[in-house]
Amino acid sequence: MASSPYYLTTPIYYVNDRPHIGHAYTTLACDVLARFHRLDGRDVHFLTGTDEHGQKVEKSATAASKDPQSFTDEVSQNFRKLAEDMNYSNDDFIRTTEERHKRAAQAIWKAIQDNGHIYLDSYAGWYSVRDEAFYAETELTKNEDGQKIAPTGAEVEWIEEPSYFFDLSKWQEPLLEFYEQNPDFIGPDSRRNEVVSFVKGGLKDLSISRTSFKWGIPVPNDPEHIMYVWLDALTNYLTAVGYPDTENSDYSKFWPADLHMVGKDIVRFHAVYWPAFLMAAGLPTPKRVYAHGWLLNKGEKMSKSLGNVVLPEDLISQYGLDPVRYYLLREVPFGNDGYISHETMAARINSDLANDIGNLAQRSLSMVAKNCDGAVPTPGPLTEADETLLSAALDVVDSARDEFDRQAFHRGLDAIWNVVGDANRYVDSQAPWELRKTDPDRMATVLYVLAETIRHLGILIQPIMPDAAAQMLDQLAIGEDARTFAHLGPAHALTAGTSLPKPAPVFPRYVDEETVS
RNA sequence: GGGCCCGUAGUUCAGCUGGUUAGAACGGACCGCUCAUAACGGUUAUGUCGCAGGUUCGAGUCCUGCCGGGCCUACCA
Numbered sequence: 193m194a195s196s197p198y199y200l201t202t203p204i205y206y207v208n209d210r211p212h213i214g215h216a217y218t219t220l221a222c223d224v225l226a227r228f229h230r231l232d233g234r235d236v237h238f239l240t241g242t243d244e245h246g247q248k249v250e251k252s253a254t255a256a257s258k259d260p261q262s263f264t265d266e267v268s269q270n271f272r273k274l275a276e277d278m279n280y281s282n283d284d285f286i287r288t289t290e291e292r293h294k295r296a297a298q299a300i301w302k303a304i305q306d307n308g309h310i311y312l313d314s315y316a317g318w319y320s321v322r323d324e325a326f327y328a329e330t331e332l333t334k335n336e337d338g339q340k341i342a343p344t345g346a347e348v349e350w351i352e353e354p355s356y357f358f359d360l361s362k363w364q365e366p367l368l369e370f371y372e373q374n375p376d377f378i379g380p381d382s383r384r385n386e387v388v389s390f391v392k393g394g395l396k397d398l399s400i401s402r403t404s405f406k407w408g409i410p411v412p413n414d415p416e417h418i419m420y421v422w423l424d425a426l427t428n429y430l431t432a433v434g435y436p437d438t439e440n441s442d443y444s445k446f447w448p449a450d451l452h453m454v455g456k457d458i459v460r461f462h463a464v465y466w467p468a469f470l471m472a473a474g475l476p477t478p479k480r481v482y483a484h485g486w487l488l489n490k491g492e493k494m495s496k497s498l499g500n501v502v503l504p505e506d507l508i509s510q511y512g513l514d515p516v517r518y519y520l521l522r523e524v525p526f527g528n529d530g531y532i533s534h535e536t537m538a539a540r541i542n543s544d545l546a547n548d549i550g551n552l553a554q555r556s557l558s559m560v561a562k563n564c565d566g567a568v569p570t571p572g573p574l575t576e577a578d579e580t581l582l583s584a585a586l587d588v589v590d591s592a593r594d595e596f597d598r599q600a601f602h603r604g605l606d607a608i609w610n611v612v613g614d615a616n617r618y619v620d621s622q623a624p625w626e627l628r629k630t631d632p633d634r635m636a637t638v639l640y641v642l643a644e645t646i647r648h649l650g651i652l653i654q655p656i657m658p659d660a661a662a663q664m665l666d667q668l669a670i671g672e673d674a675r676t677f678a679h680l681g682p683a684h685a686l687t688a689g690t691s692l693p694k695p696a697p698v699f700p701r702y703v704d705e706e707t708v709s
Numbered sequence: 710g711g712g713c714c715c716g717u718a719g720u721u722c723a724g725c726u727g728g729u730u731a732g733a734a735c736g737g738a739c740c741g742c743u744c745a746u747a748a749c750g751g752u753u754a755u756g757u758c759g760c761a762g763g764u765u766c767g768a769g770u771c772c773u774g775c776c777g778g779g780c781c782u783a784c785c786a
Contacts, residue, residue, distance in 0.1 A: 381714095382713065385712080460781095530721090536721085543735065546746060550746065554748085563744090602722095616750075619749070620751090623742080628744090699746080
């Protein structure tokens with residue numbers, strides 16, 4: 193179990209988009225899970241990447257006077273930069289324009305086709321290039337110019353063309369049975385309900401090819417047709433583990449994926465179409481799809497037209513990377529929509545990070561520095577209070593694991609911060625500054641217990657705040673090879689007498705600039 | 710039109726299969742401490758648990774209706 197593989201994915205992001213806080217949020221959640229499971233000794237494969245096909249990209253490239261490939265080569269860098277800026281630990285970055293992906297997408301097409309689930313017909317309807325979706329006549333409205341527009345506001349055009357279809361309508365019952373037998377397949381529950389009721393409402397066969405543009409993966413044996421972008425895009429999850437080579441690749445180790453993390457807007461593609469495609473191709477279905485909510489800017493959905501889109505780089509430069517990582521996962525219950533704002537960010541940074549954990553480390557380690565010759569103190573016999581704190585620090589990894597496995601990041605963090613609170617209460621109740629005068633040996637024990645607690649906390653917060661955690665652990669002179677969850681507990685406890693570097697605050701308070709001046 | 714979710718202290722939210730005086734965090738007020746990043750600890754809530762009925766010995770927790778907010782989905786003339 194401890195060494196079992198763990199494969200998780202972000203959606204592949206639409207290469208045309210400018211990376212915003214929503215993209216950063218999704219991948220951050222995956223990054224935390226990836227790091228957590230690595231620390232737990234698991235063999236993790238963490239995938240992200242970009243979705244680069246489709247008519248919209250083709251048009252954007254033309255508008256920029258570039259060929260689509262060099263256009264996507266260029267703009268996909270924005271997402272690689274996001275990964276660097278946010279300190280993501282993805283093991284792979286896939287682009288759907290890569291050869292390995294073309295191979296995989298054509299292979300899954302053939303598998304579905306060979307199993308008799310694809311047929312050729314023709315499609316006619318109102319199509320929106322921007323939304324990459326067809327709309328029913330009744331859904332359309334007209335704008336001022338009399339142009340028909342989709343509910344999303346996008347322009348639509350009448351398209352009539354030959355098209356291959358996937359027999360999605362036949363998968364209603366198998367899907368419902370699949371959801372029934374895999375109650376954890378979709379999270380959170382509210383999304384699961386939605387998906388189930390959508391499928392119960394009946395499914396129509398899905399048009400899965402286009403002939404009206406070229407920028408995409410050709411249908412096997414009929415290159416006039418380009419594969420539907422979603423079939424193309426979803427298959428990236430297979431590509432990255434080596435499909436269609438199911439023998440001599442990571443496929444056998446990592447497929448089916450443990451988790452597809454998605455935003456709530458694309459849950460249908462992942463929870464309905466994707467398992468249907470896979471079942472039709474005779475492939476195993478992923479274990480879980482989790483749809484998180486939106487980050488709202490003070491209650492309003494972020495959009496270009498409102499001009500209130502929050503960019504990750506702006507948050508990072510204002511607050512620092514690790515505080516932003518912590519804030520995003522602590523402030524908003526994952527799965528719900530939630531507000532983010534400067535006020536709540538500053539409050540979290542100051543109360544949770546600076547005051548609680550940062551000050552705990554600083555007050556403890558500076559006492560060690562001043563009163564124990566700057567070395568790990570030598571503990572005497574442990575009291576009940578000592579044991580209680582140490583076991584809380586050790587046991588919380590189990591709570592965190594449970595909560596993170598359910599994608600309840602806010603709850604996992606809350607559990608860890610309970611230990612921070614315990615430790616601060618312990619300092620006050622033990623009053624080592626008094627013991628310094630009355631009972632130096634006991635003081636040494638108390639400071640040792642605190643140092644051990646901080647060691648545990650440092651190890652535990654690594655997935656969320658890798659750099660800050662490293663600083664904390666550096667201050668305890670913990671070797672980089674001694675920082676996994678296997679090192680929690682007394683077996684790897686600090687060695688008395690180890691000399692320690694001079695402590696320095698890890699989490700500075702956030703002070704508004706206006707307030708300063 | 711159908712379906713799902715939500716409405717609990719100033720704020721953000723916990724409250725599982727119904728059961729003693731409804732909880733946490735943050736903010737506020739007061740007290741304590743002084744090791745520490747003026748940080749830490751303790752004490753402190755007159756909350757009509759959206760409204761109105763109902764079931765029950767007993768409901769924030771189940772049922773019905775209504776009001777308000779969000780989401781999914783369908784659509785007639």
